[in-house]
Amino acid sequence: MPILDQELSLSEIRQGVNLPPVIKNITQKEINLYAEASGDFNPIHIDEAFAAKTPLGGTIAHGMLILAYVSEMMTKAFGQKWISTGKMAIRFKAPARPKDIITIGGIINSIEHRGDTPYAACNVEAHNQNGEIVVTGETMVKL
Amino acid sequence: MQNKGLLLSFDQLVTGYEFPMTSYTLDLSIISKYLMAVGLQSAEFVPPLAIAAYAMSALSKSLVLPAGTIHASQELEFFQPVPMGATIYCQGRVAQKLSRGKLNLLTIELSALNQAKEKVLSGKATLVLQN
Numbered sequence A: 001m002p003i004l005d006q007e008l009s010l011s012e013i014r015q016g017v018n019l020p021p022v023i024k025n026i027t028q029k030e031i032n033l034y035a036e037a038s039g040d041f042n043p044i045h046i047d048e049a050f051a052a053k054t055p056l057g058g059t060i061a062h063g064m065l066i067l068a069y070v071s072e073m074m075t076k077a078f079g080q081k082w083i084s085t086g087k088m089a090i091r092f093k094a095p096a097r098p099k100d101i102i103t104i105g106g107i108i109n110s111i112e113h114r115g116d117t118p119y120a121a122c123n124v125e126a127h128n129q130n131g132e133i134v135v136t137g138e139t140m141v142k143l
Numbered sequence B: 001m002q003n004k005g006l007l008l009s010f011d012q013l014v015t016g017y018e019f020p021m022t023s024y025t026l027d028l029s030i031i032s033k034y035l036m037a038v039g040l041q042s043a044e045f046v047p048p049l050a051i052a053a054y055a056m057s058a059l060s061k062s063l064v065l066p067a068g069t070i071h072a073s074q075e076l077e078f079f080q081p082v083p084m085g086a087t088i089y090c091q092g093r094v095a096q097k098l099s100r101g102k103l104n105l106l107t108i109e110l111s112a113l114n115q116a117k118e119k120v121l122s123g124k125a126t127l128v129l130q131n
Helices: A028-038 A048-052 A063-078 A080-085 B028-038 B048-060
Strands: A022-025 A087-092 A101-114 A117-127 A133-142 B022-025 B070-078 B087-100 B103-113 B119-130
Touching (some): A028 B028, A028 B048, A063 A087, A063 A133
Antiparallel strands (some): A087 A133
């Protein structure tokens, strides 16, 4: 299936097209930066000693950081349509940890019409370097 | 960020509880910090996930969340682009509370409005809290 590498016109958006993947290296430094930027200082993200004693066994990236990457992919594919009309429903399946390489991908699952208005419905997911699913979900954008 | 409410724990929250409205201004310095943290060079408008992140952060200032609280799921819907410098008003409501063994689940509905009180974002976050 073709992969989008830039925002496409209406006629180029069709079922089965893969969205432009976003690949991110997760580091503790970036997690700390996100904590500073968002004001979310939950120790599960930034305190290695605390996190090591939890069932997670170590620090994890903020879920909203991973969602920011999903949104980056959707913005690449759909531009301002995404930030004006986008919708996402995401489930967190596994933590993203420092040193993980996270790949965000997606596919246009269908083009749906509500009245005369077309919407692109996409399946999205993020997985780590071991193929483990980190997040999965659906997005929708008005075309 | 403005927040004039009480600090509430999971046990004190009831379904339907409405958090006090909070507000925050997305000035350039805040957004620059956010863009750097998520690895973006620039943005024409405020990234919608930044609005959501600050809304969640503002609401969480009304809560005493146990250390180790994590996200289980997140729904978001965006209604219009938000320019840099905008002031956002944030509303939240407890949609659901569940206890399952050692875990508590808390679902919060949130919405973010611009200065004209037009909705720019809505969403629902489900959090897992260690009991």
